[in-house]
Amino acid sequence: MKEVGFIFDLDGVIVDTAKYHYLAWRKLANELGFEFTKEQNELFKGVSRKRCLEILLDIGSVKATQEQFDTWMIEKNEDYLAYIQKMDASEILPDVPRVLQYLKNKNIPIALGSASKNAKPILEKVGLLSYFDSIVDGNSVTKAKPDPEVFLIAANNLNVKAESCVVFEDAVAGIQAANAAGMIGIGIGDVDILHEADYNFKDFTEIDDSFLELLLNKNHK
Ligand code: BG6
Ligand code: MG
Numbered sequence: 001m002k003e004v005g006f007i008f009d010l011d012g013v014i015v016d017t018a019k020y021h022y023l024a025w026r027k028l029a030n031e032l033g034f035e036f037t038k039e040q041n042e043l044f045k046g047v048s049r050k051r052c053l054e055i056l057l058d059i060g061s062v063k064a065t066q067e068q069f070d071t072w073m074i075e076k077n078e079d080y081l082a083y084i085q086k087m088d089a090s091e092i093l094p095d096v097p098r099v100l101q102y103l104k105n106k107n108i109p110i111a112l113g114s115a116s117k118n119a120k121p122i123l124e125k126v127g128l129l130s131y132f133d134s135i136v137d138g139n140s141v142t143k144a145k146p147d148p149e150v151f152l153i154a155a156n157n158l159n160v161k162a163e164s165c166v167v168f169e170d171a172v173a174g175i176q177a178a179n180a181a182g183m184i185g186i187g188i189g190d191v192d193i194l195h196e197a198d199y200n201f202k203d204f205t206e207i208d209d210s211f212l213e214l215l216l217n218k219n220h221k
Contacts, residue, residue: 009168163183
């Protein structure tokens with residue numbers, strides 16, 4: 001067993017892909033005849049693609065057959081994929097590589113714990129895939145966040161006890177999943193939204209080496 005492991009969410013933590021998810025969902029909403037706002041997009045953070053479509057159709061009061069539902073899932077993802085095709089390292093959020101490199105230098109095991117089924121190609125595109133010892137994504141789980149499954153699989157893959165893992169998350173559902181897993185949850189983003197986290201930071205520029213060191217030496221939860 002390793003002493004401590006670090007788990008990163010992807011969208012909104014490593015890369016700012018929420019804007020691309022938003023544009024793809026908004027296009028679909030507009031095609032179906034209604035508006036979809038950035039505020040409503042907040043509800044989609046950390047939420048699976050299927051659940052997002054269910055919420056979107058509720059917002060627009062649209063009833064769908066199973067066939068339409070499946071078609072719209074595919075359409076949204078194709079639009080999203082067109083955006084991520086163009087991604088490169090410039091879309092990595094500030095100071096993420098510094099933190100990954102710090103952990104790598106100390107041989108700390110690192111996992112991805114994401115709801116996205118597009119996680120691996122995105123990490124490849126932005127050149128960060130090699131930092132991760134394990135990728136747990138929307139293809140690996142049966143239960144979505146706030147269920148702890150994604151993080152528990154990650155801990156298991158890293159060979160680290162759940163209570164010795166640290167999770168970086170930008171979604172309420174993600175922080176709740178970390179809490180349910182008995183892990184240390186670090187909220188990245190708005191403290192008012194992520195108040196259930198153990199620690200809060202606006203972004204990784206606020207996380208310095210001494211804080212990382214504290215996490216490494218902490219007698220975990
Ligand atoms: C999460 C995003 O990381 O992944 C959600 O925060 C998104 O907004 C979910 O719906 C699923 O992503 P994908 O890439 O499988 O559609
Ligand atoms: Mg996220």
